[in-house]
Structure formats: structure tokens, C-alpha cells
Amino acid sequence: MKLSTRGRYGVRLMFDLALNGGNGPVSLKDIAARQEISEKYLSNLIPPLRSSGLINSVRGSQGGYVLGKDAREITLKDILLVLEGPMHLVECAGQPEVCNRSTDCLIRDVWSEVGTRMLDALESFTLASIAEKQKQREEVPSYSI
Amino acid sequence: MKLSTRGRYGVRLMFDLALNGGNGPVSLKDIAARQEISEKYLSNLIPPLRSSGLINSVRGSQGGYVLGKDAREITLKDILLVLEGPMHLVECAGQPEVCNRSTDCLIRDVWSEVGTRMLDALESFTLASIAEKQKQREEVPSYSI
DNA sequence: ATAAATTCCCACTAAATTGATGGGAATTGT
DNA sequence: ACAATTCCCATCAATTTAGTGGGAATTTAT
Numbered sequence: 610m611k612l613s614t615r616g617r618y619g620v621r622l623m624f625d626l627a628l629n630g631g632n633g634p635v636s637l638k639d640i641a642a643r644q645e646i647s648e649k650y651l652s653n654l655i656p657p658l659r660s661s662g663l664i665n666s667v668r669g670s671q672g673g674y675v676l677g678k679d680a681r682e683i684t685l686k687d688i689l690l691v692l693e694g695p696m697h698l699v700e701c702a703g704q705p706e707v708c709n710r711s712t713d714c715l716i717r718d719v720w721s722e723v724g725t726r727m728l729d730a731l732e733s734f735t736l737a738s739i740a741e742k743q744k745q746r747e748e749v750p751s752y753s754i
Numbered sequence: 755m756k757l758s759t760r761g762r763y764g765v766r767l768m769f770d771l772a773l774n775g776g777n778g779p780v781s782l783k784d785i786a787a788r789q790e791i792s793e794k795y796l797s798n799l800i801p802p803l804r805s806s807g808l809i810n811s812v813r814g815s816q817g818g819y820v821l822g823k824d825a826r827e828i829t830l831k832d833i834l835l836v837l838e839g840p841m842h843l844v845e846c847a848g849q850p851e852v853c854n855r856s857t858d859c860l861i862r863d864v865w866s867e868v869g870t871r872m873l874d875a876l877e878s879f880t881l882a883s884i885a886e887k888q889k890q891r892e893e894v895p896s897y898s899i
Numbered sequence: 900a901t902a903a904a905t906t907c908c909c910a911c912t913a914a915a916t917t918g919a920t921g922g923g924a925a926t927t928g929t
Numbered sequence: 930a931c932a933a934t935t936c937c938c939a940t941c942a943a944t945t946t947a948g949t950g951g952g953a954a955t956t957t958a959t
Contacts, residue, residue: 610834612755612843612865613917620861636934649920655935669927670933685864689755698757715888716765719830719879720757726875730868743860758946781905795948800906814956815904 612693618646619654619692620685626664627680627736628743634666634673654692661691680740686731698724757838763791764799764837765830771809772825772881773888779811779818799837806836825885831876843869 625640641648658664662677698720786793803809807822843865
């Protein structure tokens with residue numbers, strides 16, 4: 610039940626875009642450098658992010674990527690659904706026809722419930738809200754010695 | 755982010771025990787037959803379940819397994835933790851030392867929060883509560899034609 | 900005693916998923 | 930023209946997961 614690197618790196622990519630995308634497109638090279646992730650690996654995450662509208666691209670020199678919509682409207686759920694596929698805990702959560710035992714179908718309801726709560730939690734975080742927290746943290750001086 | 759078969763089958767095994775363990779130990783063979791899962795595969799799940807106290811075993815002919823404690827005290831979280839290991843969404847959720855970038859550490863808090871909510875959801879289901887739901891479902895006549 | 904049923908414990912193989920990399924064509928600003 | 934980029938093909942390696950095999954030990958029933 611671990612999140613794959615694909616999902617984790619994707620979120621960092623998007624978060625980096627949210628923080629650094631203020632003035633023009635940001636190149637993958639820059640993101641990769643800041644996040645210390647192989648540019649090559651990140652490039653694999655681009656197509657799904659782009660085709661789902663979460664990012665837009667600008668080709669050519671000085672090109673790069675920008676968020677496809679406002680950071681307040683992009684949630685972790687959005688990003689992870691695109692990169693990890695439907696996040697049902699079990700296959701049959703969406704397709705009842707896979708499951709023909711009654712006891713099993715009962716348990717399926719349980720998985721659905723848990724999955725829903727998980728997705729709700731993921732949906733409650735937007736790129737903007739995470740960035741906001743970050744800002745607050747930087748403002749408040751540390752009390753440690 | 756799918757649950758592995760290990761976890762799913764493990765829950766079904768435990769649920770089967772909760773339903774059929776009223777009179778004496780239940781053999782793996784019976785569980786495997788009812789749940790339509792290879793007995794061999796199920797046998798792999800036994801050692802961790804046993805060493806964690808979720809089940810007890812009775813060896814020899816007429817032997818089998820019984821729940822290690824009351825069905826009201828066994829949650830899905832208990833079962834999945836034993837079979838799938840710590841369910842942090844990311845490695846560093848428990849060990850901050852793995853992560854040395856501030857932006858990353860911020861996101862780590864997010865993963866922790868989501869993980870906590872997920873575990874809370876899993877903890878809210880006990881074998882007894884699931885069995886109870888099952889009973890209710892069987893009592894209520896269906897209104898479909 | 901013997902046989903049958905059953906847990907228990909070793910290890911191994913096959914399949915699927917995930918992580919990571921390579922190379923080159925197309926596009927665009929300088 | 931050139932350099933910086935996205936873009937799109939594909940491949941390889943590593944890890945995890947699924948599933949199987951065989952036999953020793955234990956206990957009950959006959």
C-alpha cells in the first residue's frame with residue numbers, strides 16, 4: 610500500500626510548477642535540478658499530466674511547462690488519479706460483476722468506503738493550500754536553538 | 755495504490771473464521787473451499803497472522819484455526835498491517851531523516867495526514883461489525899422482482 | 900499401532916509491476 | 930544556423946507479487 614515513486618515524483622513536479630511557474634514556462638531541466646530527480650524519469654510523467662489538462666506545454670527554446678489551471682483547483686487526488694490510475698483498493702470496487710460471492714461483495718462495500726475516505730483526504734489538499742502552508746512555515750521563526 | 759491479493763485474501767480468511775469459527779477450529783481446507791482460494795496460497799498468510807496473535811492454531815487431525823481474540827477487537831487495520839506491513843504512503847512518513855529537502859518534508863506532512871485518515875477508516879471496521887452488516891443484509895428481503 | 904487429517908516450515912519459480920535509461924525527430928527563440 | 934526544449938519511440942533492469950512443491954511433525958480416530 611505504498612505510493613509509487615511515479616505518484617510521489619509527479620506531485621513534486623506539480624508542486625514545483627506551482628511555486629516556480631509565476632513568470633513563464635518552467636523547463637523540465639530546472640524542475641529536475643531543484644527536485645533532484647532524473648529529468649528522464651520526469652519526462653515519462655508529462656504525457657498523462659498534459660493530456661489530462663493539468664499542465665500545458667510550450668515547445669522550443671525557452672519553452673517548458675505551466676499549470677493547466679489555477680493552483681487552487683488542482684488537488685492531490687487529481688494528480689494521483691492521472692498518474693496512478695483509478696485508486697480503488699480492489700479491482701471490483703467499480704465493477705460489481707467481477708465478484709460473485711455474497712460475502713465477498715459485502716467486503717467490497719467496505720473497500721469502497723475506505724477508498725472513498727482516502728480520496729476525500731487527497732481531495733482536500735490543493736497545490737495552493739500546500740504552498741500556503743509552506744509560506745507560513747517560512748514566516749514563523751523557529752524556536753529551536 | 756491497489757491492495758495486494760495478500761491483503762484481500764487475508765481479510766477474507768479472517769472473515770471466514772469469524773463467521774464459521776463458532777464450534778471448534780476451522781481447517782484451511784474448508785476456508786479455501788468456501789472462499790475459492792488456493793489452500794497453498796492461504797497457507798502463506800498463516801505464519802504472520804499467527805505470530806501476531808490474530809489467530810491461534812490447533813494441530814493434528816480435526817485441527818485448524820480460531821480467532822486469536824474477539825471478533826469485535828479485530829479491525830481491518832490490524833489484519834492489513836500484519837499482512838502488508840506498515841502502510842505509510844511514503845517511506846519517509848515515519849523516518850524524517852530520509853528526506854532532506856524542505857519542500858519535500860512539507861509534502862511529507864501531507865502524506866502523513868492522508869495515511870492517518872486511511873488508517874482511521876480501516877480501524878473503524880471490525881470483523882464483528884462486518885459480520886453484523888452481513889446478517890442485516892440477509893434478514894432484509896429484497897424488493898427487486 | 901496404524902492411518903488419516905492437518906498444521907508447519909523449508910524453498911523455489913513465474914509473472915507482473917515499477918524504476919530507470921537511450922536515442923532521435925520536431926519545434927521555436929536568439 | 931544553432932541551441933534549447935518538448936515529444937515520442939522503445940528497451941532494459943530491478944523489485945515485488947503471485948503461486949507452487951515437498952516433506953516433517955502433530956494429533957485424532959479407528
